[in-house]
Amino acid sequence: MTTQPAATTGGAAVDVGGVAAQRGPSDAKAARRERLAVLAHSKTFIAGSVILGIWIFCAIFGYVIAPYDPLKTDPINALLAPSSSHLFGTDTLGRDVFSRVIVGARDILIVAPLATLLGTVLGTALGLITGYFRGPVDDILSRIIDTFLAVPVVIVGLLALVALGPSKLTVIIVIGIVFTPVIARTVRAAVLSERDLEYVAAARLRNEKTRYILFAEILPNVLGPVIVEFTVRLGYAIFTIATLSFLGFGIQPPAPDWGLQIFEHYGLISGGYWWPVVFPALAIASLVVGVNLVSDGLSQAFER
Amino acid sequence: MARFIGKRLALGLITLFLLSIFVFFGSQVLPGDVGRRVLGPFATPGAVKALNHQLGTDRSVISQYLSWIGGFLHGDLGKSVTGQSVSGIVGPALLKSAALALLAFIIVVPLAIAGGVFAALHEGRLSDRFISVGGLSATSVPDFVWAVLLILVFALWIGVLPATAQAPPGAGFFTQVEYLILPALCLVFVLFGYIARMARAGTIEALDADYSRTALIKGLPYRSVVFKHVLRNSLLPTIAVVATQVGYLIGGLVAIELVFNYQGIGQALFRAAQQKDFPVLESAVLIVGIVYLVATLLADIAYSVLNPRIRYGSET
Numbered sequence: 001m002t003t004q005p006a007a008t009t010g011g012a013a014v015d016v017g018g019v020a021a022q023r024g025p026s027d028a029k030a031a032r033r034e035r036l037a038v039l040a041h042s043k044t045f046i047a048g049s050v051i052l053g054i055w056i057f058c059a060i061f062g063y064v065i066a067p068y069d070p071l072k073t074d075p076i077n078a079l080l081a082p083s084s085s086h087l088f089g090t091d092t093l094g095r096d097v098f099s100r101v102i103v104g105a106r107d108i109l110i111v112a113p114l115a116t117l118l119g120t121v122l123g124t125a126l127g128l129i130t131g132y133f134r135g136p137v138d139d140i141l142s143r144i145i146d147t148f149l150a151v152p153v154v155i156v157g158l159l160a161l162v163a164l165g166p167s168k169l170t171v172i173i174v175i176g177i178v179f180t181p182v183i184a185r186t187v188r189a190a191v192l193s194e195r196d197l198e199y200v201a202a203a204r205l206r207n208e209k210t211r212y213i214l215f216a217e218i219l220p221n222v223l224g225p226v227i228v229e230f231t232v233r234l235g236y237a238i239f240t241i242a243t244l245s246f247l248g249f250g251i252q253p254p255a256p257d258w259g260l261q262i263f264e265h266y267g268l269i270s271g272g273y274w275w276p277v278v279f280p281a282l283a284i285a286s287l288v289v290g291v292n293l294v295s296d297g298l299s300q301a302f303e304r
Numbered sequence: 305m306a307r308f309i310g311k312r313l314a315l316g317l318i319t320l321f322l323l324s325i326f327v328f329f330g331s332q333v334l335p336g337d338v339g340r341r342v343l344g345p346f347a348t349p350g351a352v353k354a355l356n357h358q359l360g361t362d363r364s365v366i367s368q369y370l371s372w373i374g375g376f377l378h379g380d381l382g383k384s385v386t387g388q389s390v391s392g393i394v395g396p397a398l399l400k401s402a403a404l405a406l407l408a409f410i411i412v413v414p415l416a417i418a419g420g421v422f423a424a425l426h427e428g429r430l431s432d433r434f435i436s437v438g439g440l441s442a443t444s445v446p447d448f449v450w451a452v453l454l455i456l457v458f459a460l461w462i463g464v465l466p467a468t469a470q471a472p473p474g475a476g477f478f479t480q481v482e483y484l485i486l487p488a489l490c491l492v493f494v495l496f497g498y499i500a501r502m503a504r505a506g507t508i509e510a511l512d513a514d515y516s517r518t519a520l521i522k523g524l525p526y527r528s529v530v531f532k533h534v535l536r537n538s539l540l541p542t543i544a545v546v547a548t549q550v551g552y553l554i555g556g557l558v559a560i561e562l563v564f565n566y567q568g569i570g571q572a573l574f575r576a577a578q579q580k581d582f583p584v585l586e587s588a589v590l591i592v593g594i595v596y597l598v599a600t601l602l603a604d605i606a607y608s609v610l611n612p613r614i615r616y617g618s619e620t
Contacts, residue, residue, distance in 0.1 A: 044433075044437055143315075143318055143319060143322060144322065146315070146319045147319050147322040147323045147326060147593075150319060150320075150323055150551065150592075150593040150596045150597055151323070151551075151555070151589055151592055151593050151596070152551060152552055152555050152556030152592070153556070154556050154558055154559075155555055155556065155558070155570075155573055155589065155592065158558070158573070158574065158577050159330070159577060159585070159589070162577045162578075162580070163330070163331075235444045236444075239444065239445075239446045242446050242449070243446055243447075243448060243558070243559050246446075246448050246559050246562075247558060247559060247562070247574065259446075259448075262448065262449070262452060266448075266452050266563060269452060269455055269456055269460065269467070270455075270459070270460065270467055272460070274456050274460070277452050277456075278452070278453070278456060281449045281452050281453055284445070284446060284449050285445045285449055285453075288441075288444040288445055288446070289441040289444060289445065291444070292440055292441055292443075292444040293437070293441070296437065296440060
């Protein structure tokens with residue numbers, strides 16, 4: 001679809017390839033130092049890192065800092081409003097909402113990054129292959145990718161989880177596979193601008209194996225977009241997994257998952273019981289905003 | 305031009321064909337037989353067999369696929385496992401989703417374009433960072449989180465809007481719109497960032513272009529350069545992003561429709577998935593795919609009509 005005239009790409013290849021060939025290890029180190037300097041001065045990146053850091057801390061030490069057992073029910077003290085003994089109040093089963101919000105960071109921060117990692121690994125491999133080979137392989141895989149993108153991610157995930165049954169492992173696998181086409185498309189675009197450069201041609205002339213050219217030559221040069229894509233997708237993964245949990249097909253009760261907590265209590269809002277819903281909602285919101293601020297900072301650093 | 309549209313159309317049809325195969329055969333490889341899955345473990349073998357025969361699930365997979373897709377092409381979507389006609393479930397749901405999507409677009413598109421252009425004209429300043437980072441953050445928050453927060457603020461604390469999207473039966477047009485404002489507002493928060501970002505990027509690029517510089521150098525006032533030269537070009541990329549969001553609005557709003565109790569296509573899909581109602585599920589997924597592909601096709605055509613460069617680029 002977006003085949004460019006060969007002459008233009010070839011012409012550009014000579015210039016950029018020349019620069020790439022001269023780039024030594026010390027230049028790469030300088031570029032990395034420059035990126036770190038950009039990140040250290042980016043207010044959004046720092047703010048995002050702080051938010052993300054707090055939630056990671058809660059995920060690791062949640063059970064230690066939580067004032068109550070997040071799973072312990074106490075029907076007599078159900079639906080207590082926030083007070084000094086229960087900072088965020090209690091839910092319908094008398095469980096402490098504050099403890100459940102803190103401990104709830106763990107599942108989402110295990111499932112979402114693993115799912116994103118799976119999708120990034122598969123998508124990068126697929127993007128390298130489709131972008132490098134072009135031709136029929138690319139055409140066929142691109143059609144399949146288009147097919148998956150034609151249906152909303154939530155629906156594809158929902159259908160797969162209905163079929164496989166929800167568990168943490170199936171959520172990781174399903175979300176990983178659902179994200180693969182999108183990541184593949186981004187990586188493919190990056191590979192398309194690399195594949196005609198001189199260092200790839202040189203590797204081909206040296207008779208290197210295709211696997212070596214793809215993963216040892218091209219991959220390091222598209223790592224920037226891959227890292228940025230990982231953080232962007234991590235935000236979407238949290239979005240999608242929280243939605244699936246909210247629909248009952250993600251993380252299962254009685255786990256103190258945020259989406260699940262909102263699902264269990266959103267019907268009570270109109271009765272004035274806002275606290276079991278609002279605090280998990282704010283937790284999800286702050287986590288995704290934190291991830292997005294980090295990814296915004298990273299993409300600015302890599303674009304320079 | 306005709307060739308460009310024909311090519312896009314052909315690719316779209318191939319995608320739809322693949323989607324129909326994935327959807328149909330995907331539901332075939334699931335464990336167990338359909339009749340048993342619908343009726344549950346305690347149904348008699350005879351009842352299971354009868355239901356399988358009635359649904360046609362005792363025939364070969366290929367012949368089932370052909371009769372399903374044949375019926376689909378003739379506008380006959382078959383019957384759900386509960387005996388209702390599938391088009392009777394999917395049709396009204398699609399209309400409801402379209403109504404909500406339309407209201408959301410009417411609010412968010414002008415707002416986001418104004419925000420994006422404003423940010424671009426103030427590039428790098430605090431107002432730009434506020435719109436860009438704020439929009440991005442709002443976009444990343446799940447729609448149902450916006451839904452519960454907005455219900456709390458507008459329906460309970462301020463008490464100006466209803467907490468459900470389902471207007472009472474026989475309600476007039478404006479009452480129905482009033483009931484849709486809160487769900488549409490959630491979508492405004494989710495979509496603003498995407499659209500504003502495209503409008504901002506397009507405007508910055510157009511401001512940098514030679515024709516803008518020429519217009520400024522020849523002495524045109526900045527204001528008329530922005531309104532006459534820049535905007536027209538900067539809004540092109542916005543068309544594409546609006547079209548891709550149609551795919552999310554028609555079918556992807558499962559959680560929002562659940563919170564507001566709105567019987568849109570997302571709810572229909574969700575209920576069908578919960579009840580393992582495969583005739584509804586298969587047709588609804590295919591229709592959602594068709595809506596998305598038609599929207600992106602129209603956007604591609606609009607884009608190429610307004611911007612001849614893309615047409616030449618794609619035909620070489």
